[in-house]
Amino acid sequence: MPLALDDFPSSAAFDAIQASLSSSPADRKAAIKSGNGIFAFTLKNSGKEESWHIDLKESGTVGRGVAPEGKKANVTLVLNDAEFQKLVEGKANAQKLFMSGKLKVKGDVMKATKLDPILKKAQAQAPKSKL
Numbered sequence: 001m002p003l004a005l006d007d008f009p010s011s012a013a014f015d016a017i018q019a020s021l022s023s024s025p026a027d028r029k030a031a032i033k034s035g036n037g038i039f040a041f042t043l044k045n046s047g048k049e050e051s052w053h054i055d056l057k058e059s060g061t062v063g064r065g066v067a068p069e070g071k072k073a074n075v076t077l078v079l080n081d082a083e084f085q086k087l088v089e090g091k092a093n094a095q096k097l098f099m100s101g102k103l104k105v106k107g108d109v110m111k112a113t114k115l116d117p118i119l120k121k122a123q124a125q126a127p128k129s130k131l
Contacts, residue, residue: 003062005050008043010085013122014052018062020122021054028060031118037074037111040066045081054118075107077115088119 003014021028035056042051051066053073067073079087083102086092094116097103105112 003052003064007048008045008050008081010081010088011043011050011052013084013088013119014041014054014062016088017054017118017122020118021060021062027121031121032056032058032060035111035114035118037108037114038067038071039112039115040073040076041084042066042076042078043081043084044079054115056114056118073107075105075109075111077112078104078106088123090120090123 003018004012021031035054038057039054040051041053042049050064052062052064053067054062055068055071057071057074059068061068066076079097079102083092083097087094087097087103094103094112098105
């Protein structure tokens with residue numbers, strides 16, 4: 001089931017991240033070991049808001065909603081769709097987005113720093129037309 005939503009063009013990145021995590025059991029295990037948490041993303045676009053999560057605590061999967069059923073996110077990143085697009089394309093820096101107020105982080109801020117390698121790996125594997 002695709003994770004992308006038409007109202008959120010950058011959400012195709014979640015399909016790329018899922019594909020990256022699914023492509024190699026060894027890579028998924030390494031991502032879980034380094035991430036060790038559940039990361040939620042709340043994207044905003046034209047007055048709408050949607051959430052996705054990346055479970056790097058147990059399953060190494062990506063899904064809709066702030067966390068897998070019965071679980072809680074360790075960190076939630078809130079930003080607009082366009083800024084998330086720049087982030088996953090490597091055209092924006094998460095620290096600069098945070099400092100400028102374009103990225104809000106709720107929960108374990110240090111845990112959020114563990115996401116960068118996962119985003120970079122997905123970016124390398126994603127078709128350019130999607131991201």
